[in-house]
Amino acid sequence: xxxxxSNSALLDQSxxxxxxxxxxxxEPRDLARVLSGAQLKRMDDGEVLCTEGxxxxxxxxxxxxAIKVTRTDPHGKPRELALVESPAIVGHMxxxxxxxRSATCAASGRTVVASLNRKxxxxxxxxxxxxxxxxxxxxxxxxxxxxxGANARIRKLVVRDRPKSKPPVARHANGKTRPSRDLxxxxxxxxxxxxxxxxxxxxxxxxxxxxxLMRVAGVLDGWRIDRSSLRAADKATFVFDEDQMxxxxxxx
Amino acid sequence: MTEIERLSQLYLFRAVPQTALRELLILAPPTxxxxxxxxxxxxxxxxxxxxxxxxRLVASVGQGEQSREVGDIKPGExxxxxxxxxxxxxxxxxxxxAEPSVALLVTPELMDHASANPAIVAxxxxxxxxxxxxxxxxxxxxxxxxxxxxxxxxxxxxxxxxLRDRLAALFGGG
Numbered sequence: 001x002x003x004x005x006s007n008s009a010l011l012d013q014s015x016x017x018x019x020x021x022x023x024x025x026x027e028p029r030d031l032a033r034v035l036s037g038a039q040l041k042r043m044d045d046g047e048v049l050c051t052e053g054x055x056x057x058x059x060x061x062x063x064x065x066a067i068k069v070t071r072t073d074p075h076g077k078p079r080e081l082a083l084v085e086s087p088a089i090v091g092h093m094x095x096x097x098x099x100x101r102s103a104t105c106a107a108s109g110r111t112v113v114a115s116l117n118r119k120x121x122x123x124x125x126x127x128x129x130x131x132x133x134x135x136x137x138x139x140x141x142x143x144x145x146x147x148x149g150a151n152a153r154i155r156k157l158v159v160r161d162r163p164k165s166k167p168p169v170a171r172h173a174n175g176k177t178r179p180s181r182d183l184x185x186x187x188x189x190x191x192x193x194x195x196x197x198x199x200x201x202x203x204x205x206x207x208x209x210x211x212x213l214m215r216v217a218g219v220l221d222g223w224r225i226d227r228s229s230l231r232a233a234d235k236a237t238f239v240f241d242e243d244q245m246x247x248x249x250x251x252x
Numbered sequence: 253m254t255e256i257e258r259l260s261q262l263y264l265f266r267a268v269p270q271t272a273l274r275e276l277l278i279l280a281p282p283t284x285x286x287x288x289x290x291x292x293x294x295x296x297x298x299x300x301x302x303x304x305x306x307x308r309l310v311a312s313v314g315q316g317e318q319s320r321e322v323g324d325i326k327p328g329e330x331x332x333x334x335x336x337x338x339x340x341x342x343x344x345x346x347x348x349x350a351e352p353s354v355a356l357l358v359t360p361e362l363m364d365h366a367s368a369n370p371a372i373v374a375x376x377x378x379x380x381x382x383x384x385x386x387x388x389x390x391x392x393x394x395x396x397x398x399x400x401x402x403x404x405x406x407x408x409x410x411x412x413x414x415l416r417d418r419l420a421a422l423f424g425g426g
Contacts, residue, residue: 024337025364096384125377128368136376141337143383148334148341150390 010035013063013114017087023141026134033131034138035061037124038114043107049091052104056094058117062086065111071103083108089142095121096139255282255354258305259371262328264378268370276371280362285309285353291331292347298335300359303375304328307353311345324350333379336360 014031038061043049049060052071060067067090069081081103084090094101095118116124124135259265259273282305285291291302291309302309302325309325322345325331334341336358358375366372 022339024339024360025367093384093387096380097388099388125380126373128370128373130367132373133367133376136373136380137337140376140380140383143380143387144334144338147383147387147390148338150387 007032007036013061013087016063017061017089017138020087021089021138021141021145023134023137026137030130030134031138033129034116034124034135035114037120037131038116041113041115043111043113045107045109047107047111049105049107049113050101052101054101056091056099056101056118058115059092059095059121060090060105061114061116062088062090063112063114066108067105067111067113068108069103069105086111089138092139092142096143255305258327258354262305264328264374265371268374272370275366275369276356279366279369280356280358282354283357285349285355287349287352289349290346291349291355292343292345294343294346296343298332298341298343300357301330301332301336302347303330303356303358305354305356307349307351307355309347309353309355310350311347313345319346330358330375330379330382333358333382336363336379 010032011028014028014035018026018028018031040063043065049067050056050058062084064086066083066085067088068083069090070078071081073079084105090105091101093099121135124132126132255277256270256273259277260270265273285307292298294313304325304327306327309331310321311323311325311331312319312321314320325347331347332343363372363376
C-alpha cells in the first residue's frame with residue numbers, strides 16, 4: 001500500500017543506506033532525491049515483492065525490515081539464498097540488463113521498501129542531474145561490490161581444497177595450460193592464502209558445497225551486498241565486454 | 253587525428269556532443285604514456301581510472317617469473333574503474349604501456365566536478381553496463397560449471413569431476 005514520507009525521513013533513510021554502503025561523491029541529499037521518485041510500500045510478512053522468472057519492472061531500496069530471497073537451483077530445487085536486511089538495494093540487475101528476475105523476494109516480517117519503477121529509473125539514469133549521478137554511482141558501486149565479493153568467494157572455493165602436491169595449473173582437454181580469465185590468480189601463481197585455504201576438506205567433498213556456490217551466484221545477482229567486500233574492492237580483473245568489442249570493431 | 257576526433261569515434265561517446273567532449277579534454281588533458289611505463293602497480297591504492305584514447309596497455313599479475321598477462325586494454329576501454337565508486341580498493345593487476353599510448357585520467361574529483369557533463373554521464377552509463385555484463389557472464393559460467401555432468405565414478409574410470417575442478421577450468425587456479 002503506497003504511503004507518503006517527509007523529506008527528512010527520506011534523508012534519514014538515504015543516510016542509513018550510504019552509511020551501510022558508501023559511495024564516493026554521493027551525499028544523502030542526492031540519494032534522497034532518487035528516493036523521492038520512488039513509491040514507498042509497506043509489506044506484511046510473506047508478501048512477495050518479485051517472483052523468479054518474471055520481467056523486472058522496478059528496483060527496490062530496502063528501507064526497513066528484511067527480504068527473504070529464494071531461488072531455484074540449476075537442478076530445479078528451490079533454495080533459500082539469503083535474508084537481506086535493511087538498508088540495501090535489490091532487484092536492480094533486471095533493470096540494467098533487462099533480464100528476468102533471478103529470484104523470488106518476499107518480506108520477512110514487516111518491511112518497508114521504496115520501489116523505483118522502470119520508467120522513472122530510466123529517466124533518472126540518463127539525467128545530467130545530481131539525482132541522476134547519485135543513481136548511477138549507487139548502482140555502479142553496488143555492482144562493483146557484487147563482482148568483488150563474488151570473485152573473493154570463487155577464489156575461496158577454488159583455493160581451499162587445492163592439494164599441496166599439485167601445481168595450480170588449469171588445463172585444456174588437450175593438456176595445454178589455459179589462461180585464467182579473471183579472479184586475479186592463474187596458472188603458475190599461487191593465489192592469495194585465505195582463511196578458507198586452511199580448511200582440511202577432502203577434495204571429493206567439494207560438490208557438497210552447492211549452497212556455497214549458490215551464495216556466489218547470489219552475490220552476482222545482487223542479493224547479498226557485503227560491506228566487507230569494500231575492503232577487497234578492485235580485486236576484480238579484466239574481462240572485456242561487448243562495448244569494448246564494438247569499439248575494436250569500429251576502429252578496424 | 254585530433255584528440256576530439258579520437259573521443260568522438262569511441263562507442264561510449266556516440267551520443268555526446270562535441271562541446272561536452274571539449275570540456276572533458278580541458279578538465280582531463282590527455283596524458284602520454286611511454287612504452288614500458290607502469291601505469292598501475294599491483295596492490296597499490298585504486299583511486300583513478302584510465303580511458304585509453306590510443307595505444308595499448310597490458311595488465312599482468314604476479315611478480316618475476318610468475319608474472320602473467322591477464323588482458324590488454326585497447327582504445328575506448330576503461331581500466332581501473334573500481335576506484336571511482338568504492339573507497340578503499342587496491343589494484344588487482346599491474347598495468348604497463350605496451351605501445352606509446354594516450355589516455356585520459358579519470359579521477360573521482362573530475363567525476364564530481366563535471367558530474368553534469370554528458371561525457372561523464374556517458375562514462376558512468378558505460379561502466380554500469382560493463383559491470384552488469386561481467387556479473388552476468390561470470391554467473392552464467394558458474395551455473396554451467398554447476399550443471400556440468402560429472403564423469404563416471406567407477407574403479408578405473410577418471411575420478412568424479414568436482415565443482416572445484418570445474419570452477420578452476422573456467423577461472424583458472426586449481
